[in-house]
Each structure stands twice: as C-alpha cells, then as structure tokens.
Amino acid sequence: MHALWRTFARTLHPLQPPRGEALSNYYINMRIFKIICAALPMLAVAVVGANAQVVAGDSVMQHVTGSRLSIGGYGEIGYSRNFYSDHVSRYSQPEEHKNDPSHGRFDLPHAVIYIGYDFGKGWSFGTEIEFEHGGNGIAFEKEDEEGGEWEQETEKGGEVELEQFWIQKSFAPWANLKMGHIVVPVGLNNAYHEPLNFFTVYRPEGEDIILPSTWHQTGFSFWGRYGDWRYEAQFLAGLNADHFTNTGWIHKGSKSPLEFDIANKYGGSLRIDNYSIPGLRIGLSAYYGHSIGNTYPAEKEGASATYKGKVAIGSIDFTYNDHNWVVRGQADYGHLSDAAQLKYMYNRMNSKSPYKHSAFVSGNAYAIGVEAGYDIFSQIEKLRADRQKLYIFGRYEQYNPYASNTNNTPYDYTAVKRMAFGLNYLPIKQIVVKAEYSHRFLKKLYNDEPSVSIGVAYEGWFDLGQKRASYNDTDVERLNERINDLQRQLNEVKKSM
Numbered sequence: 001m002h003a004l005w006r007t008f009a010r011t012l013h014p015l016q017p018p019r020g021e022a023l024s025n026y027y028i029n030m031r032i033f034k035i036i037c038a039a040l041p042m043l044a045v046a047v048v049g050a051n052a053q054v055v056a057g058d059s060v061m062q063h064v065t066g067s068r069l070s071i072g073g074y075g076e077i078g079y080s081r082n083f084y085s086d087h088v089s090r091y092s093q094p095e096e097h098k099n100d101p102s103h104g105r106f107d108l109p110h111a112v113i114y115i116g117y118d119f120g121k122g123w124s125f126g127t128e129i130e131f132e133h134g135g136n137g138i139a140f141e142k143e144d145e146e147g148g149e150w151e152q153e154t155e156k157g158g159e160v161e162l163e164q165f166w167i168q169k170s171f172a173p174w175a176n177l178k179m180g181h182i183v184v185p186v187g188l189n190n191a192y193h194e195p196l197n198f199f200t201v202y203r204p205e206g207e208d209i210i211l212p213s214t215w216h217q218t219g220f221s222f223w224g225r226y227g228d229w230r231y232e233a234q235f236l237a238g239l240n241a242d243h244f245t246n247t248g249w250i251h252k253g254s255k256s257p258l259e260f261d262i263a264n265k266y267g268g269s270l271r272i273d274n275y276s277i278p279g280l281r282i283g284l285s286a287y288y289g290h291s292i293g294n295t296y297p298a299e300k301e302g303a304s305a306t307y308k309g310k311v312a313i314g315s316i317d318f319t320y321n322d323h324n325w326v327v328r329g330q331a332d333y334g335h336l337s338d339a340a341q342l343k344y345m346y347n348r349m350n351s352k353s354p355y356k357h358s359a360f361v362s363g364n365a366y367a368i369g370v371e372a373g374y375d376i377f378s379q380i381e382k383l384r385a386d387r388q389k390l391y392i393f394g395r396y397e398q399y400n401p402y403a404s405n406t407n408n409t410p411y412d413y414t415a416v417k418r419m420a421f422g423l424n425y426l427p428i429k430q431i432v433v434k435a436e437y438s439h440r441f442l443k444k445l446y447n448d449e450p451s452v453s454i455g456v457a458y459e460g461w462f463d464l465g466q467k468r469a470s471y472n473d474t475d476v477e478r479l480n481e482r483i484n485d486l487q488r489q490l491n492e493v494k495k496s497m
Contacts, residue, residue, distance in 0.1 A: 070116040072461030074194050076109045078201050080453040091413040094446045108134050109202060110195075112163070114461070122171060128164035130214075163216045174224035184215040184254075185232060185271045186285045187367075188317035188330035195457035197319075198328070199373050199393040199424050201434045202453065205416070206367030206399035207332060209247075211313070212239075212254040218261050228276040238265030241291035241309040241336075242347045242355035246411050249334065249365040249401035250291075250311060257354040258296060265294040267311070279322030287313040292338060295347055295355075303345055307338040324378040326391065329370035339363035340406050360406040369397030373424060391424040417441040430460035 084090070085100035111131040118124045166180030185191035189198075189207035193214045198204055207213060223232035239253035240262060256262060267289020274282050292309030299305050317330035339361050342348065347355040373393030377383040383390075395418075402414040422436030433456050440449035 068118045068120075069464065070114070070461055071464065072114040073112045074196075074457065074459035075111040076195050076201075076455060076457040078107045078109055078453060078455040080105050080107075080201070080451050082449065082451045084447055084449040084451075091446060098447050122169050124168045124170065126164055126166055126168070127162065130161045130163045132159050132161065161216075163214060166221075172224070174226045176223050178221040178223065181216060181218045182221050182234065184212070184217055184234060184236065184269050184287070186215060186269050186287045186313055187211055187315045187332050188283070188319075188328065188369075189213055190215045191271065191283065191285070191317070192319070194459050196432060196459045199326075199371050199391065199422070199434070199436075200395060200420055200438070200453075201422075201436055201455035204369050204371070204395070204397060205418060206369050206397045207330065209251060209399060210249040210332065210334065210365040210367050210401045212251055215254055217254050228274055230273040230275070232269075232271045234269045236267045236269065236289070237261045237263035238267045238289045238294040239291040239311055240294045240355075241342055241361075242295055242345060242353075242357075244291070244336070244342060244361045245357055246359040246361055246402050247414055249362060250336070251401070253291060253311075262294050262296050264298050265290040265292075279320055281319045283315075283317045285315045285317075287311065291336075292341070292345070299346075303341055307341050309339075309342070310337040311335075324375040325372065326375075327370070327372040330368070332367045334365045336361065336363050336365075339404075343406075359411070360409050362402040362404050362406055364403040365399075365401045366403055367397065367399035369395065369399075371395035387429070389424075389426040391426075392421075393424060394421040395419070412443050413446050415443060431456070431458045 081102055081104045083102045085097035086103050087097050087100060090097045090100070109132065113129045114127075115129075116124065116126045162181060164181055164183060166178050166182055168176060168178045170176045183190060183193075187207045189204055190211065190213060192198075193203065202208075203213065217236045219234055219236035221232055221234045223230070225231075239250055240256065241253065243252035243255055244250050245252065267287060269285065269287045271283060271285040289311050290308045291311050292307045293299065293304040295304060311334065313332065313334040315330060315332040318328065320327040340363075342361045343357075343359070345355075347353045348357045350356060371393055373391035375389045375391055377388050377390045398417045400415045402411045418438065418440045420436050420438040422434065425433045427433075433454075435454045436452070438451050438453065442448055
C-alpha cells in the first residue's frame with residue numbers, strides 16, 4: 001500500500017520541478033495533487049461510516065464512541081386511538097360489537113439501558129436492561145384466548161428483563177465468541193429492533209406476533225465479519241411448546257415462569273448479512289430446534305417424551321438506505337411438527353399450571369412486510385443543511401399465526417392484512433417523532449380495525465466526557481460535503497488545462 005502511494009505521488013509530484021514549457025503543467029498537477037491528498041483521508045472515513053450498519057445483537061458494543069465504558073439506550077412513548085371494540089368476544093360475536101366505542105391507550109413499549117465495557121486484550125462485556133410497558137408491579141389482564149378470564153400477574157402491565165448479558169472474546173474481526181444471554185437475530189424485527197429502524201409507532205406487527213420479540217435466550221454465539229459479509233451462528237436452549245398459542249404461534253416460547261431457562265431440548269440459529277451493494281443490506285436467517293418436552297419437571301413417559309415439536313423457521317430481509325430513500329422488507333415462514341398434540345399436553349390442561357391454554361396451535365405461520373419512506377427535507381436546502389429529516393412513509397404487511405387449521409379447527413380472525421402510512425420527523429439523528437394511520441383488514445366475517453397513533457422515541461449513547469475515538473454520522477456528513485467541494489475544485493482545474 002505504501003509503495004503504491006509513493007508511485008502515485010511521484011506521478012503527480014516529481015522530485016525535481018520541470019523547466020520550460022512543462023512548467024505550467026507541473027503547477028496544474030501540483031494543484032490536483034493537493035486536492036486529492038486532502039480528499040483521500042476524508043473519503044476513507046466516509047466509506048467506513050456509510051457501511052457501519054449495525055445488527056442489534058451486537059449493538060451494545062458497536063454503537064460505542066471509542067471509550068472503554070459505554071452507556072446508552074433507547075426508549076419509546078406511544079399513544080393510540082383504536083376505532084374498534086376491545087371486548088373479549090369481538091371475534092366470536094362480531095355483529096354484536098360492530099358499533100362499540102373506540103378506546104385509547106398511552107404506553108411505554110420499551111425503555112432500555114445499555115452498558116458496555118472493553119476490558120482489553122479482546123475481552124468485553126455487554127448488557128441490556130429493558131423495562132416493558134412501564135415496568136414491574138401487580139396488574140390484572142384479560143386473557144382473550146381463555147374466554148376473557150382475568151389473570152393476576154406480577155407486573156404493572158409489563159416487565160423488567162435482562163435482555164442481554166454476555167462476555168465476549170474477540171480473536172479477530174472474523175472470529176468472536178460470545179457467551180451469555182444474547183439476542184437471537186432471526187427475522188428483521190429481532191436483528192434490527194431499535195426504534196429508529198422502523199417507521200411505525202409500534203414495532204411491525206407480523207414478526208412481532210409470530211416470533212418472540214425481542215427474541216433473547218441464554219447460549220453461545222460465534223460471529224464475525226469478513227469483507228462484505230457478516231455471519232453469526234448460535235447454540236441455544238430450546239423453546240417451550242407449552243407457551244405456544246393460536247394467536248401468537250411461538251411468540252411466548254422463549255419465556256420461562258421459573259427462575260431459570262429450561263434446557264432439556266436445544267435449538268440453533270444462523271444469520272448471514274451481505275453489504276456488497278452500496279446502501280443495501282440483504283440478510284438470511286434461520287432457526288431449528290425441538291420444543292416438546294422442554295418443560296419442568298421432565299417427563300419420563302407420556303406425550304412429552306414421545307413427540308418432538310420441531311420448530312423450523314426461515315427468513316429473508318433487506319434494508320436499503322440511499323438517495324434519500326429508506327426501504328425495508330422481510331418474509332418469514334415457520335413450521336411446527338406435532339402441533340395437534342399440544343392441546344392435550346398435561347401442563348396445558350392443568351388449570352393451576354402457568355402454561356394453561358385450551359386452543360389448538362397451528363403447524364404453520366407466516367409474516368410478510370415492506371415499508372418505504374422518502375426524506376422530504378432532502379429537497380429543502382436549509383433543512384438539509386441543518387440535518388433535519390422528515391420521512392413520509394407507507395407500510396404493508398400480511399401475517400397469520402394460525403396459517404393451517406389444526407384438526408380442522410379454524411380461527412379465521414388471525415389472518416390479517418395491514419396498511420399504514422404516516423410521518424417520521426427527526427430534529428436530530430437520535431430522536432424521532434412519529435405519527436401514523438393504520439388499518440387492519442380482517443376476513444369479511446369480522447370487523448376491520450383502524451387506528452391512529454403518535455409516538456416519540458430516542459436511541460443513542462450518552463457522552464461521558466471522555467475522548468472520542470471514532471467518527472459519528474455528523475462527522476461523516478460534513479466530510480462528504482467537503483469532498484464534494486474538493487471535487488468541484490478538481491473539475492475546475494481540469495477545465496483550465
């Protein structure tokens with residue numbers, strides 16, 4: 001590299017200046033040389049910044065500002081007005097509840113604290129503490145899946161969770177071993193679940209309903225980056241089929257009502273992302289594991305010892321961020337073997353069990369979604385210079401957690417098509433104000449579900465007053481502007497030659 005640079009420099013900057021007629025060309029070349037020398041370091045930084053897309057699973061350490069200790073997080077505040085019934089029998093008796101009054105809700109979907117620390121010599125630590133829906137307390141909720149039974153839970157509408165807690169050893173950029181409680185990056189929503197990674201006020205519904213979200217479990221992860229590729233393979237405790245439902249498929253399967261995660265069965269996930277095309281990331285992810293029998297206590301005989309409950313999931317997703325457009329999309333399909341047997345498992349039939357669930361579970365589920373937003377402020381010079389952004393967006397998704405009728409038992413209200421459109425305003429890069437109109441289209445037998453939502457969210461790291469060792473997005477934008485100025489100067493020089 002150094003030899004190449006010396007050859008290039010000597011081409012434009014000979015050791016001895018020429019004489020006679022070549023003198024004028026020498027000074028022109030010198031001017032070009034100075035412009036290129038000024039532009040190259042900034043160009044290198046800009047390229048690095050442009051490719052710095054982050055997977056949520058390692059965001060604790062990749063969003064850091066170069067300090068050994070990093071503290072940050074994200075949070076969301078949302079309000080929605082739902083113009084449909086919230087009665088428990090709105091699906092079993094849709095005509096009776098067609099003209100029910102609307103209802104509104106304030107919510108704190110997620111408030112998260114990140115802490116990361118670099119011990120040195122390749123050893124690092126990361127943790128993420130999440131407060132969902134306001135945190136802990138005693139609360140009551142209606143279980144629609146159980147005919148509207150009231151359940152008391154040790155939570156105030158939500159929960160406090162340790163979503164990440166891991167120790168990592170980095171051997172090289174292409175070889176990192178992570179051990180502990182980690183994010184399972186299956187699907188777009190889990191890999192990129194932070195609020196600046198989706199336009200809607202609440203997380204996109206499809207993946208949020210059929211998959212655990214955010215999906216986090218205890219296990220081991222091997223990941224790395226090589227060229228334009230990022231890859232990750234994980235070994236995890238299996239999901240618990242006792243938690244699977246007709247309206248959420250495996251959504252609750254990673255939860256445990258006990259003080260530990262049951263690991264009678266095992267699972268594994270794989271994710272690969274490619275960044276070869278500027279501005280575009282394409283990802284493939286998959287999961288496979290056994291879920292029946294991953295309960296406490298382990299049964300020596302009976303259905304839990306006989307059936308496997310194999311869970312297989314495949315997903316493709318992408319993000320395009322260039323030319324003032326942001327476009328995201330994903331498609332997920334999942335299969336569960338022995339689904340018809342779940343209804344008759346002992347834990348699901350026991351009224352005192354935390355797993356009680358009387359409905360059938362589907363053998364298949366899917367979720368498809370795409371959203372696109374354009375930055376209107378990119379066309380207004382003053383606002384563009386101030387780095388404010390205003391995206392106008394639209395989203396379409398289709399999903400069904402009960403895609404196949406188990407034992408010919410239908411739950412047709414689970415098939416949903418949803419459209420949403422609205423605005424995202426970013427006064428600064430860490431904060432977004434969101435507004436949207438959403439409409440769920442259900443099958444003709446049922447009532448559609450329109451709603452209006454507004455929200456505010458933030459995402460970022462806190463300045464601890466320590467020296468910064470890397471460039472942020474603002475630095476990159478300024479350097480890009482400087483490069484454009486230098487390019488114009490270079491063009492002017494070329495015209496004068």
